Amino acid sequence: MDAAFQDFYAEKFSHCHGCGKNNPAGHHLKSRWDGDDTIARFLPKPEYSGGVPDHVYGGLIASLLDCHGAASAAAFAHRAQNREMGSEGEPIRYVTASLKVDFRRPTPMGIELVIKGKLRSMDERKVWVDLTLSANGEVCASGEMLAVRYRQ
Numbered sequence: 001m002d003a004a005f006q007d008f009y010a011e012k013f014s015h016c017h018g019c020g021k022n023n024p025a026g027h028h029l030k031s032r033w034d035g036d037d038t039i040a041r042f043l044p045k046p047e048y049s050g051g052v053p054d055h056v057y058g059g060l061i062a063s064l065l066d067c068h069g070a071a072s073a074a075a076f077a078h079r080a081q082n083r084e085m086g087s088e089g090e091p092i093r094y095v096t097a098s099l100k101v102d103f104r105r106p107t108p109m110g111i112e113l114v115i116k117g118k119l120r121s122m123d124e125r126k127v128w129v130d131l132t133l134s135a136n137g138e139v140c141a142s143g144e145m146l147a148v149r150y151r152q
């Protein structure tokens with residue numbers, strides 16, 4: 001499988017609980033291209049249940065959207081420069097400045113979740129990303145992110 005966007009984060013930026021490869025207790029979310037959009041897949045462990053055992057905890061859902069959105073922003077910004085993540089030149093990295101999540105229906109446990117990102121717009125330092133999290137082809141949560149370019 002192709003490398004994920006997060007595989008190109010520098011070691012010092014790879015400690016995120018949601019997506020850092022250097023966080024042994026983390027989720028290790030992996031985001032990739034899906035045409036012009038982005039996609040990640042994740043199967044929550046049973047301990048991430050919500051109020052009832054067969055629904056996913058909302059904080060985990062927000063976490064998945066957070067990491068996928070920030071990684072997607074970096075990928076969109078690279079493509080806007082006709083580059084790919086990991087290409088030569090200064091890496092472009094983003095952090096989440098704002099994340100709005102709408103929980104549309106309960107998210108079932110035991111099913112692989114599909115997280116998608118779509119570029120809404122970008123300017124010199126900011127990227128707006130529309131996000132969804134689906135199970136069994138149904139959108140369970142949607143999100144809107146503003147990611148701001150990280151100044152090294």
Ligand SMILES: CCCCCCCCCC(=O)SCCNC(=O)CCNC(=O)[C@H](O)C(C)(C)COP(=O)(O)OP(=O)(O)OC[C@H]1O[C@@H](n2cnc3c(N)ncnc32)[C@H](O)[C@@H]1OP(=O)(O)O
Nearest residue numbers: 009013016066067070093094095096097098126146148150
């Ligand atoms: C480092 C790369 C590796 C990534 C690792 C994985 C990341 C996974 C995703 C995350 O979990 S990131 C962690 C959660 N996010 C943070 O901890 C970010 C904390 N916030 C900050 O560090 C700063 O507030 C931030 C860098 C986002 C912006 O601060 P700056 O001082 O650099 O810039 P400024 O405050 O001037 O904001 C830049 C622009 O964004 C706008 N802005 C910032 N925060 C906003 C907000 N919350 N809502 C709306 N607009 C906002 C701000 O108005 C401004 O717009 P204009 O350029 O048009 O004037």
